[in-house]
Amino acid sequence: MTMGGMLLMIIGLAGVVFDWGQAGRVIAVIFMIIGMISVLVSMGIYFWAGMLSTSATVIDCPECGRRTKMLGKTDRCMFCKTILTIDPQYEPLGDNETAATQTAHFEPSREHEHKPH
Structure with missing residues (x-):
């Protein structure tokens, strides 16, 4: 999930890098938000697994x-x-x-x- 989220954020930046105008900026924002949510969920899962491991x-x-x-x-x-x-x-x-x-x-x-x- 972490790598997938980072990949989504990079793909979203294509709208800004290749200057697709206003639509490119909207695409970049949407992909950045989805990518950040994916990375945060992944971080939560790793934190939860780490807490389980300490109490094992x-x-x-x-x-x-x-x-x-x-x-x-x-x-x-x-x-x-x-x-x-x-x-x-x-x-x-x-x-x-x-x-x-x-x-x-x-x-x-x-x-x-x-x-x-």
Whole structure:
């Protein structure tokens, strides 16, 4: 979205650069506004994803042993794709699961939480 918005703003400037008169200025304004809205929406999405990442639980994957972040009650290890869950009622769907995929139930550790000073 960011690149698309910037491209729209550049295309809109063609109306001013090639001197298309009053119509070129109107085209430039319209494309600039649409492009800016697209860039601002993209910035909002990146901000939201960044805020989600800061509140994610950091755990050690029981399968590969590497540190990974977990969003929500059920997620996958970002390295080995093992299903990680803290939901004891979780039942994996047979359609999307392979024989190599395992479900690891665990209790997240509290040692990595931020402690106020």
